[in-house]
Amino acid sequence: MFHLIAGTVAHLLEMRSRARDGAIESYDQLLALAVRKVDEVAPLNVSKAAHEKADELRLGDLRTYCWNCTGSYRDGSPKPKRLFVWEHHKRAADIRNEVVALPKPTVEQIAAILATTRIAWILRNEDDRLGPGRKPRPDPARAYRDADIALLYRWEECRPVNCTRHRRG
Numbered sequence: 001m002f003h004l005i006a007g008t009v010a011h012l013l014e015m016r017s018r019a020r021d022g023a024i025e026s027y028d029q030l031l032a033l034a035v036r037k038v039d040e041v042a043p044l045n046v047s048k049a050a051h052e053k054a055d056e057l058r059l060g061d062l063r064t065y066c067w068n069c070t071g072s073y074r075d076g077s078p079k080p081k082r083l084f085v086w087e088h089h090k091r092a093a094d095i096r097n098e099v100v101a102l103p104k105p106t107v108e109q110i111a112a113i114l115a116t117t118r119i120a121w122i123l124r125n126e127d128d129r130l131g132p133g134r135k136p137r138p139d140p141a142r143a144y145r146d147a148d149i150a151l152l153y154r155w156e157e158c159r160p161v162n163c164t165r166h167r168r169g
């Protein structure tokens with residue numbers, strides 16, 4: 001799957017390299033979209049605080065909620081979107097920048113960068129502590145420590161989101 005998306009990214013990079021100045025921004029937007037497709041296959045973690053909140057609300061395991069689930073919880077109860085954030089532990093923009101910075105990008109190299117994508121469900125107030133998402137985050141683990149966000153699982157044991165409500169296709 002990383003290779004499939006990497007192939008698309010390689011194609012976009014090729015077109016971007018031949019684009020006129022004005023068009024480069026459009027290619028950057030397309031690249032950002034392609035990079036977001038990786039969300040479906042990247043390891044998903046949960047912060048301890050988010051897990052406790054989900055428990056309290058009887059939402060069950062947050063790893064069964066995809067990004068599309070965030071606004072659509074049943075009526076009458078707090079919407080997960082207000083409480084939880086689908087957070088890119090390593091920022092999508094940082095991944096895109098690494099890909100764009102490759103001097104002679106190959107599908108293999110791009111796939112290797114895309115494979116470093118990590119997602120975590122965290123509380124909105126934890127996300128606030130991470131600060132504005134615009135600045136680069138060279139050391140995601142450190143950024144989480146500094147923001148006092150503890151993750152429930154080791155990344156090695158994390159799997160892609162397992163949402164039964166939204167079939168990916």
Ligand SMILES: [Zn+2]
Nearest residue numbers: 066069163166
């Ligand atoms: Zn879903």
